[in-house]
Amino acid sequence: MRPPARRSRGRIVFGVLLGVAALAAVAVGVIALTGGGKTPSSASHSSSTATLSSHRTTPSSGLVAVQPSTVTVSVLNGTDMQGLAGRVAQQLAGVGYRKGSVTNASDQTQAKTVVAYMTAADRADALAVAQALKLSKASVQPVDPNTKAIVCPPSQACTSMVVVIAGQDLAAQ
Numbered sequence: 001m002r003p004p005a006r007r008s009r010g011r012i013v014f015g016v017l018l019g020v021a022a023l024a025a026v027a028v029g030v031i032a033l034t035g036g037g038k039t040p041s042s043a044s045h046s047s048s049t050a051t052l053s054s055h056r057t058t059p060s061s062g063l064v065a066v067q068p069s070t071v072t073v074s075v076l077n078g079t080d081m082q083g084l085a086g087r088v089a090q091q092l093a094g095v096g097y098r099k100g101s102v103t104n105a106s107d108q109t110q111a112k113t114v115v116a117y118m119t120a121a122d123r124a125d126a127l128a129v130a131q132a133l134k135l136s137k138a139s140v141q142p143v144d145p146n147t148k149a150i151v152c153p154p155s156q157a158c159t160s161m162v163v164v165i166a167g168q169d170l171a172a173q
Contacts, residue, residue, distance in 0.1 A: 066128040067096075073129055074100030074151045074160040078110030081171045088133070088166050095132050100160040101151050110167035116143035118152075122161040129162050133170065 073092050077085035089102045113135055117126035126140045143151075143163055152158030 066125055068092075068128070068132075069096045069098065071125045071129070071161050072098040072100045072159050073162045073164060075102050075164045075166060076105035076147065076150060077103070078105040078108060078113070078165045078167050079171050080108050084166050084171050088164055088170060092129065092132060092164070097129065097132070100163075103150065105165050106146055106150065110165055111169070113139055113167040113170045114165040115140045116147060116163045116165065117141075118143055118148070118158070118161055118163070126162045129164065133164070134173075135169075 073089070075085040075089040075092070077083075085102045085104070089099050093099050113133065115126045115130040115133070115135060117123045117140065120142075123140065127137060130137065130140050147163055147165060148158075151160050151163050
């Protein structure tokens with residue numbers, strides 16, 4: 001009988017190097033998908049295209065990940081409960097969202113909270129905000145012109161991507 005063949009030292013070293021290279025590639029992929037540790041100040045908000053690329057990544061699952069620190073959310077009080085918009089804005093800031101305008105809505109009889117998005121590209125952000133507020137996907141919709149006029153006056157540049165119109169359902173939480 002013959003003794004089993006021995007592997008050369010060169011093949012073992014090659015295998016180890018190949019394994020290390022594979023682990024490094026996985027680490028780079030994870031860093032790229034999680035945003036690479038960018039700070040809020042490194043995000044660009046100069047255009048909707050730059051904003052879109054700076055705060056969204058598409059993992060292999062096809063879902064869109066949102067980095068709250070790159071999303072500006074305005075909150076309007078749609079009730080007669082004083083301070084509700086400020087409380088909701090603080091809650092969102094506490095989980096990393098950027099604070100936009102905080103004021104009253106034109107209609108202060110809102111039973112249900114609405115999470116509105118400015119453009120179709122901001123819909124994923126609005127869904128993430130709704131989730132942070134423990135609201136259903138049904139609360140997410142495009143912004144109406146009246147609400148947009150409150151948050152984004154024509155004489156000013158609009159920085160908000162999402163607008164929360166707080167209703168009685170949030171007041172009761």
